[in-house]
Amino acid sequence: MPNDKGRRRRFGSVRKLPSGRFQARYRGPDGLMRTADNTFATQTDADRWLVKQEAKILDGDWTNPDVKIAFGDFAEDWFKDRDYAATTRERNAVVLNRFILPTFSDLPLREITTPQVRRWRTDLIEAGVGAASVAKAYQVLRAILHTAVDDGLIERNPCRIKGAGSVTHTERPFLSVPEVYRLADAVPPHCRALILLAAFCALRFGELAALQRHDIDLEAHTVSVRRAYAETRAEGLIVKAPKSAAGVRTVAFPASLAEELAHHLAEYADAGRTGLVFVGARGGVMRRNNFRRIWLRALAATGLGDVHFHDLRHTGNTLAATGGASTRELMHRMGHSSVRAALIYQHLVNGRDHVIADYVDGQIRKVKRPPHGPSGT
Known part of the structure; x- marks a missing residue:
């Protein structure tokens, strides 16, 4: 077991805190020292976290954790870039402005979590919003955050609620x-x-x-x-x-x-x-x-x-x-x-x-x- 004062590594460092948990730090591409947002129960967990950060830097996928982009700003740019037909653009604009932005507009992209998304969806349902509208709102939110993942702004899409983007339609009649x-x-x-x-x-x-x-x-x-x-x-x-x-x-x-x-x-x-x-x-x-x-x-x-x-x-x-x-x-x-x-x-x-x-x-x-x-x- 390494001593609790820390040890030298090729990339980053790990030290044991008085609480018994482990803290991981590394120098980012911008030359500044970065500390993990959370501590780790074991040194192995801290080592693994550092390996992932190094891999992101080597692959060009590293993002500055200090840069906080508000969801509303990102969503506005995202919506402008969509090649929607006129009716689809109008329909999705209503969904975005009425159901999504009131909850997420001011939140930094990196701070949106799956539990928050789950609560947001539950609130819409309890407010009496129709099932089709809730599903559509979830689809739009998921698409926006998926683009944020592709752009390297967040690591994982928090929209992970199984079946939330689909709705079961009642069978429509056909005439004789x-x-x-x-x-x-x-x-x-x-x-x-x-x-x-x-x-x-x-x-x-x-x-x-x-x-x-x-x-x-x-x-x-x-x-x-x-x-x-x-x-x-x-x-x-x-x-x-x-x-x-x-x-x-x-x-x-x-x-x-x-x-x-x-x-x-x-x-x-x-x-x-x-x-x-x-x-x-x-x-x-x-x-x-x-x-x-x-x-x-x-x-x-x-x-x-x-x-x-x-x-x-x-x-x-x-x-x-x-x-x-x-x-x-x-x-x-x-x-x-x-x-x-x-x-x-x-x-x-x-x-x-x-x-x-x-x-x-x-x-x-x-x-x-x-x-x-x-x-x-």
Whole structure:
């Protein structure tokens, strides 16, 4: 056992304190002596700590423990560097400002601990914050601190609560083909085709609102998604590219919809090749907030209950899956971001996308509805 007055080492020094515990010190790259924040029960533990500090210096991973960067300052810079879409940026800004910064803004990054994160999350839950919002806040906090680890500002991410970044969503309903037509019958005529395309082609509302005349090919029975509308508080209504490269896609629609769409284009769409397919009651862009009133009235009239517009997209995916669509084909029709660009068009060449549309068409024909063409009903 070395004497309690300390001993000479190649790197750093260890000495035994009157309390019986051991203290470790070393000279940092800046020439100043550094003392471990805590003492150690054994000399071996102190030696191991010094070995780790030396390794950090040799690997270039050493950080000055005296530099204390506030979480709020780091988070602000981190957020500016994110390449978010407008809607995602706005949503995450709300999460950061409302749920994260009030607790962690003034704390130095190095002083944030796992117990603090755990207490913060528990406080949000007890305050009645929704499960999805709590999970999202945890995801953002974890991402910020993960970057701090990558930057060498902290050694370990304190967000270590298993399952805290996930939330179990209740299973959303999907509609039968007759129920889709009940909804289509319940909305104003200029919204009828919107309901049918959403359900039978699994398109998002923003994608539908941005469709132009040249995106609809009545002969080929396809609709091309090239852009989408997004509504933000800061920037208002903006046109943006789909959520990912895979979102730019061409989807076959059931042949039974051709007459419906031809009628809609003739009666309700804007004029010109780039005219909007769907317009609002006053001739402007179809906005989600304005359409919500129409949607709620249709639900009340049909008695379909708690159905979201996005459930029509779920319906289209379910119908396609029932028709035997492969995973890749489903991901294409829905514009899923994990599909590689080459796979987006691969199955279109062999006609499988039209097979999917034909199956949905068969389900529509089983309802035996009369044509809803230019003569109307």
